[in-house]
Amino acid sequence: MLLIDEVAHTNRWRARHPGEKALLSLGLLALAVGLPPWPGAVLTATASLALLVVGARIPPRTVLRLLRLPLGFVVVGTMPLLITLGGDPWIALAPDGPFRAAELLGRSMAAVSCLILFAATTPLADSLPRLRFLPPAVTEITLLVYRMMFLLLDTLCVVRDAQALRMGFRGRRATYRSLACQGSTVFIRAFERARRMESGLGARGYDGTLRVRVAERKSSPAFIAASLLLLGGVVLVTLVMIP
Secondary structure, eight states: OOHHHHHHHHSTTTTSOHHHHHHHHHHHHHHHHHSOIIIIIHHHHHHHHHIIIIISOOOHHHHHHHHHHHHHHHHHHHGGGGEEESSSSSEEEOTTHHHHHHHHHHHHHHHHHHHHHHHTTSOHHHHGGGOTTSOHHHHHHHHHHHHHHHHHHHHHHHHHHHHHHTTTTSSHHHHHHHHHHHHHHHHHHHHHHHHHHHHHHHHTTOOSOOOOOOOOOOOOHHHHHHHHHHHHHHHHHHHHHOO
């Protein structure tokens, strides 16, 4: 199980209605995108991280682990903004590069924090079956792909451990050979599991629609009111702090 899925099943807000968490997370995301980077992005990112740690009771170290990978992509993506090419000298620091990079970094990290607030508090199995406005085929394919992804990930880990025990990564040639074997093994097992899943669904009377039991969640008016109050407070503070 991936870390974000483990956290989504064990956090304090696990039993809350997904719609409440979507209102809060997507509301903060809209503010992170729509408000000026300073101070809007800083406020939305701070609010998202505080809700993760204080509200959902996710340890700060886990939150940092969840943010580590997106942060790496964002930092790498801001690097081209810092330099300019084709002048004299041919490569130089862009005059407004640091300012634009800081804006992009702040807005991107605020948006990522808001998305992680929803993803780390709501399992996909809770939210996806409630999206009744989507075509049933879309939700079914998404659920199947989501399930198959973990099965193939487990298969990949098992094959990799077996190869490591047999000194399969001792040198460069052995590593390339082991990686090629991993790819072929996972490819073959993916088809095998797909056939077995199709046979299993057919044996259970699959008629083109997957029926999933969705646990009932009651909405909390207090939580919704607090979320709207927080969103309004972020907008108000941002407007006051804009120079």
